[in-house]
Amino acid sequence: MSLPVLVDCDTGIDDAIALTYLAVHPGARLAGIVSTGGNVEVDAVHRNNLALAELLGIDAPISRGAQRPLVAEPMTADDTHGPHGLGHASVPEPTRATDPRDGAKLWVDAAHEHPGELVGLVLGPHTNLALALELEPELPQLLKRLHVMGGAINHRGNTGPTSEWNIAVDPEAAQQVIQAFTAAPSRPVMGSLEATETVRFTQDTLERFGDLARSTGHPMATVLVDALRWYFEFHEADGLGWMAHVHDPLVTAHAVTGDFARTSPLAVDVELVGTLTRGQTVGDVLGRWGREPNVDVLTDVRPAEFVEHLLAVLADGLAQVARPC
Ligand code: RIB
Ligand code: CA
Secondary structure (H helix, E strand, O other), X not given: OOEEEEEEEOOOHHHHHHHHHHHHOOOEEEEEEEEOOOOOOHHHHHHHHHHHHHHHOOOOOEEEOOOOXXXXXXXXXXXXXXXXXXXXXXXXXXXXXXXXXXXXXXXXXXXXXOOOOOEEEEOOOOHHHHHHHHHOOOHHHHOOEEEEEOOOOOOOOOOOOOEOHHHHHOHHHHXXXXXXXXXXXXXXXXXXXXXXXXOEEOHHHHHHHHHXXXXXXXXXXXXXXXXXXXXXXXXXXXXXXXXXXXXXXXXXXXXXXXXOOEEEEEOEEEOOOOOOOOOEEEEOOOOOOOOOOOEEEEEOOOHHHHHHHHHHHHHHHHHHOOOOO
């Protein structure tokens, strides 16, 4: 049985790998894609999602999200993901139609179409999920489970010293989502930096993505390796060496398979007013707040197994995906 998945992403280089994984993994069935501004502005994210869907033969509805975060000033990460969000990769101008609904409406309609079955997967800021919760306050009860890539709990940030990008772009939205899902039948799974940064793509990984392009002959594999090359250049320029921390695919693979990591319950909240720490995800490890845990954070990641799984799924899957005409 394949899981219906609604993915909300700010495509982005690692989002593109995650989308490819979802498109080809037999255990996932895309119920919709929501484009959220983040790595690049929302129209560029939406163009990327439409273009990648065309390359991958994804026929799920794709909706453009809100123009900007709920409160915060918009920010983008052109240095990290490139001016168009896919690094050095170029993709054909999309010809497929965008869904006339906005992102929030697509969230709500997808949840009603798959009551109790839909997996929500947020790989970017939480802006459109927060707007969907305003439309449908019962959304937490309608989803099978919510999985998010976001946060840095007992780990340095990658945006501010203590904040992770997806939360930092729209902290108000992230706090509204975390609060709303406290009442959900199962706690949201949060893949924060301390989990996702255990996955380190090396030169060998980059070469294996290059091999994918040659072995499958699929243009999407070429997009991914060209996008990843930019990501390596960014990480090197950021002082982290010739490597890449690839966040979204780990959270996505765990959402689909339940594998490659374990989870641990934790009470988490989002700092909104700290002059130095706005956007920080604070985890109450010692229980000082006296609150019940409200998220399950990813722990005990098995990065090597995950990378082998990712490459195998992409190799098998892309070899079977029809080449776009
Ligand atoms: O902090 C990493 C996250 O921010 C990833 O989802 C990346 O794509 C960016 O959205
Ligand atoms: Ca992302």
